[in-house]
Amino acid sequence: MTTVDAPPETRAAKVRAAAHRMRHHILNMGEVQGQGYVGQALGVADMLSVTYTDQLRLRPQDPHWAGRDRFLLSTGHYAIALYAALAEAGVVPVEELETYGSDGSRLPMSGMASYTPGMEISGGSLGHGLTVAVGMALGLRAQGSSSRVFNFLSDGELDEGSTWEAAMGAAHHRLGSITAMVDMNALQADGTTSSVLSIEPAEEKWEAAGWFTQRVDGNDVDALLAAFDAAAERARPDEQPSVILCDTRIGRGVPLLETREKAHFMRIDEHEWQLCREQLTEGYEGAR
Template identity: 85%
Template sequence: MTVLHERRPPADPATRAAAVRAAARRMRLHVLNMGEVQGQGYVGQALGVADMLAVAYVDQLRLRPDDEHWPERDRFLLSTGHYAIALYAALAEAGTIPVEELETYGSDGSRLPMSGMASYTPGMEISGGSLGHGLTVAVGMALGLRHQGSDARVFTFLSDGELDEGSTWESAMGAAHHRLGHLTAMVDMNALQADGKTDTVMRIEPAEDKWAAAGWFTQRVDGNDVEALLAAFDAAAEQAAPAGRPSVVLCDTRIGRGVPLLETREKAHFMRIDPDEWELCRRQLAEGDS
């Protein structure tokens, strides 16, 4: 069976970055194609985090695409279940689900529901969606893997809105207390949530200081800068260990990244896109640099 990203010395930085950037572009196109099936959805977030997920699935995670239950795999937990459209694009890029299956997104009987469900989708580790739970599950999973003697790493994906939740910070303190050095959190800092701008709903800054005070190895980068993302996740990997500091990478992203029409859309949390706009979106993506 093919193993992606076995623990090995990294390839040439320029080669790695080019591979991630190409994958992210394909993932954005997958997102647009899936979004057109429903005519609406969390398309803006998915476009914004494509670079983050491309780094994870193309460069970092140890996986067997044809064996989703391989015991030695790294775990990727999507806490933000409404970002499922983004994860499906990544899973297709990794080879876990067929690209052709993406056209069933959100349809009756599909394995790709609009909110992520572990019971339906290959490669989906948890059913996310009730925000603030993903990091808690990741802490328990990381503890369990350590007790089993596994060197598998646990990655969990959160949104900045989840930093409003007390359970997130309780889990963050618990991870540091138990020295879960093989746990990495990646946070989409897109500054928007369902009720409005994040800083007006609940001020979370200075986010870096809070994570560092909780005992985490903390980095903050431009989440749409592939080279910066690779450097940050390499730094997290270098200090990963069964017992050590957990890592967090705070990623400032732009909703709608790569499609100017959607980058400037006023109501961007849940987008409704007119039928005649989808082809324009694809054309802008093809013409752009993302």
């Protein structure tokens, strides 16, 4: 599905439009439950739009195609954001998003590979995704596959020792097929990342682990495209793995939610959902 050869203006416009629709999908799904990880999902919509609209090689009607690139959602509670991306990519019908979190749905509130097409791994305890990515990349290389492995993780997962073991392993084995992207939203369940366990200077730590490291505004589509392109150029066997640290804003696109204090798991009043959608639409139209 890559559109890397398209003119930059066309690529960026396509990504922004998809991200805008994804944010509407996220709000619609969130309203089904009245709460959830809506803030994070809105914040990472641009990251996932670039990945699924511009970078990822896949066949929507054949999510198990052997030649596909793999996208691993380490942060299982961000599943609402990935469902929106899968709907935009055509892997999941948009109409099915209405079943989010309901009994019998293929779209549970936390990502489960056994339920959802396009969900490569189940999300549980944080810090496991990059470890799986390393094993998967090693296996693909042994098969002679050119498929890439994209791993989405959160800044809170940088507190986990398993993440850094995997990072060192990927660099040691020169797994250039891996591109990790980190949502640097500076917040986790127990407070700010800086107060729970400081992870800065994050760039220097990844570089010391042997990774090609970039840090960008995760809500700037042009900056994201440039960073993903730079990672794609290095996605070769026996090359450094790549990581893109993306500074994002929770609730991005909806001012009402961007300023909400308890933002890790949001409870949104019934009358606020339509207001959120209106603010999202107004902001998008004003930016064009």
